[in-house]
Amino acid sequence: MVDMKKNSCLAECRDDDLIAKCGCVLVPPPMPQNNPSVEYKNCTLQQWATCGISAWRDFYNRYVNSTRTDKMCHCYPACKETFFKASLSSSILSGFYAQNHVAKLPAGYGTVEDVTSNLVVIDVYFANTQETEIIEIISYGWGNFLGDVGGVLGLFLGASAFTLIEFAIFIVTCVWTFISSFWRPIEK
Numbered sequence: 001m002v003d004m005k006k007n008s009c010l011a012e013c014r015d016d017d018l019i020a021k022c023g024c025v026l027v028p029p030p031m032p033q034n035n036p037s038v039e040y041k042n043c044t045l046q047q048w049a050t051c052g053i054s055a056w057r058d059f060y061n062r063y064v065n066s067t068r069t070d071k072m073c074h075c076y077p078a079c080k081e082t083f084f085k086a087s088l089s090s091s092i093l094s095g096f097y098a099q100n101h102v103a104k105l106p107a108g109y110g111t112v113e114d115v116t117s118n119l120v121v122i123d124v125y126f127a128n129t130q131e132t133e134i135i136e137i138i139s140y141g142w143g144n145f146l147g148d149v150g151g152v153l154g155l156f157l158g159a160s161a162f163t164l165i166e167f168a169i170f171i172v173t174c175v176w177t178f179i180s181s182f183w184r185p186i187e188k
Helices: 006-022 045-064 095-104 112-118 142-157 161-180
Strands: none
Touching (some): 006 045, 095 112
């Protein structure tokens, strides 16, 4: 699978589900990455009304259902992702604003009505200045594993590090005694 952001992966998974059910999507993605052989085409209004809306709701209900044991979309969190929350608000330009700015505009915007009906002023602000960092940390490493094995051995067998050392010394002594019995001089 191609490395992509979780939101992009979910959108493509949703689109693949819509293609399978309806044969079309609401908005074709710019570059499908999971399955480049799939041809994404726009739904007509009739296709969207008859199939798309119900398929979209079905996808959402299946995706948010936490009792599912199988994963519908295999989308993993990204190692690093920047996400900006967008919000939209709008209002009509005031006549006072238009009167003050008509002189500064290029030719073609000579009247206040031209300005109020054809121009828009856009201000972009961050909705939130907080930063959230999600880090995955290995919670069970080799140290924990060795500690658990040692604890179980100590609990059930009464074994400890000293017991293991004593057992190794015993084995070495037995092997040494056995080997040295062959090298004793023969008495006549």
